[in-house]
Amino acid sequence: MAADSIEGSLERLRVDGGDSVELEKGADSAADAASRSAHDVSRATPSPPHRPHAVPMLLCDAGYGFPTQARPRKERINAVSRQICNFLEWRSSSEAESHCCNVSLLGAESDVGAVGNRMSELEKRARSAQSANNWTKGEVDFQCDVPIDAFLEQQSMKEDAVYLSPDASETLLSTRRPPRAVIVGMLIDRRVTTDRSRLRAEETLQIRAAKLPLDELNVKELTSNEPLNVDTVMELMQRWWWLAQRCEKSSKDDEIDSVAYQKCFLEAAAYAMKTQRERHPNRTIHNKK
Numbered sequence: 001m002a003a004d005s006i007e008g009s010l011e012r013l014r015v016d017g018g019d020s021v022e023l024e025k026g027a028d029s030a031a032d033a034a035s036r037s038a039h040d041v042s043r044a045t046p047s048p049p050h051r052p053h054a055v056p057m058l059l060c061d062a063g064y065g066f067p068t069q070a071r072p073r074k075e076r077i078n079a080v081s082r083q084i085c086n087f088l089e090w091r092s093s094s095e096a097e098s099h100c101c102n103v104s105l106l107g108a109e110s111d112v113g114a115v116g117n118r119m120s121e122l123e124k125r126a127r128s129a130q131s132a133n134n135w136t137k138g139e140v141d142f143q144c145d146v147p148i149d150a151f152l153e154q155q156s157m158k159e160d161a162v163y164l165s166p167d168a169s170e171t172l173l174s175t176r177r178p179p180r181a182v183i184v185g186m187l188i189d190r191r192v193t194t195d196r197s198r199l200r201a202e203e204t205l206q207i208r209a210a211k212l213p214l215d216e217l218n219v220k221e222l223t224s225n226e227p228l229n230v231d232t233v234m235e236l237m238q239r240w241w242w243l244a245q246r247c248e249k250s251s252k253d254d255e256i257d258s259v260a261y262q263k264c265f266l267e268a269a270a271y272a273m274k275t276q277r278e279r280h281p282n283r284t285i286h287n288k289k
Contacts (some may be wrong), residue, residue, distance in 0.1 A: 050200070054180055055102055056241045057157060058234055060084065060140075061148060062107025062115065062186045064200070077111075079188040081118035086137035086231035089126075090275065099245060100140065101238055106151060109144035116142050148183065148205055157181035161208070163201030166184060166227045167194055168209035174216055174265035175258035177248070178240045182235050183207065192227045212236070216262070217269055232276040239268035 062080065067073045093099060105112055119137045126135075143151060152158040160180040162172065172179070185197040192248070201209035212233075214224045227235070243264035247256060 001222055024139060025172065036168060055099065056178070056237075057102045057104065057155065057181045058147065058237060059083050059151070059161075059181060059183045060103065060105040060230075061163075061183050061200075062105060062183065063148065064109050064187060064196075066111045066114070071208055074112075076188065077114045077118050080186045080230075081115050083186075083188060083230040084115070084140065084234075085119060085122050085135070085236075086279065087234040088139055090231070092135040099242070100139075101241055103139060103234075104141040104143055104151070105186075105207040106146055106148055108153045112142050112144045113187055116140075121240060148207070152181060152207075155181070163197065163205065163207045163209045164199055164212065164233060165197035166211050166225045167196075167198040168201075168211045170208070171213050171215075171224055172210045174262040177244050177256075178237065178265070179185045182237050184237075186230065187227075212269070213265065214269060216266060217273070217274070222273070228251045228272075229276055229280055231279070235275055236268050236272035239271055240265055243268055 034117055036069050060080075066076045084103070087103075096124045105115060116137065119140070123135070123137050149158065152161050161183060162179040162181070163183040163185075165185070183201070185200065187193075187197060198209045201207045212228075214222055214226060244261065247264055251260075
């Protein structure tokens with residue numbers, strides 16, 4: 001697909017001054033798409049009774065390993081650090097809810113330590129530039145040489161964990177609450193290798209793999225198989241959790257209508273895609289091999 005075609009579609013994404021987000025394709029808006037898609041699966045389908053508000057978790061998986069040669073290794077460390085910092089900067093500057101997700105980085109000690117050191121440098125640079133953002137490296141839990149399954153067991157989240165992969169056969173349901181624990185692979189390459197994250201999830205880690213329901217945004221040439229930037233995925237999930245929690249807290253019923261949950265996803269995804277377009281104007285889509 002041509003980069004300018006999806007860029008043209010994303011130009012039609014408009015954020016109101018209020019709480020709603022419209023993503024147009026013809027006369028369609030995100031809210032229209034939510035109502036239409038929810039009707040297809042069953043408009044009256046409620047989500048199971050929601051549980052008390054547990055703090056959700058983003059687990060950054062650096063277990064793929066970083067290059068050993070000096071220059072490629074430095075580039076990977078810089079890229080991973082910058083993507084995580086992008087997310088922290090966005091979150092600190094947004095009108096954030098009080099309940100932020102926990103963020104953990106897992107991988108080999110040498111790789112996790114290098115990312116931590118680089119993030120410290122980026123934090124100092126932001127402070128010296130008198131940035132208005134108040135993010136800190138301390139918002140990330142750095143776990144060295146800790147197996148992902150053991151970490152999830154320790155956090156009592158193994159049953160709720162989902163490894164996000166654009167190549168997964170399963171698609172997350174937008175009409176349900178988002179999973180409490182989401183794993184994001186620290187794969188930051190200009191050319192994406194198909195099935196890499198899915199195989200790591202299903203075969204190496206034996207964790208459920210699923211893709212985001214991006215098709216429901218109804219944006220031309222943007223599909224659920226699109227590999228998004230790491231910072232975009234992290235922002236999307238944080239927004240989705242915030243909106244779902246707000247919806248559950250404001251509901252007087254034990255069951256939330258599927259349309260309400262779907263609107264939470266559509267708004268979160270629309271905002272996150274807008275951020276991606278603005279932050280990475282030349283990398284809106286990825287090439288696969």
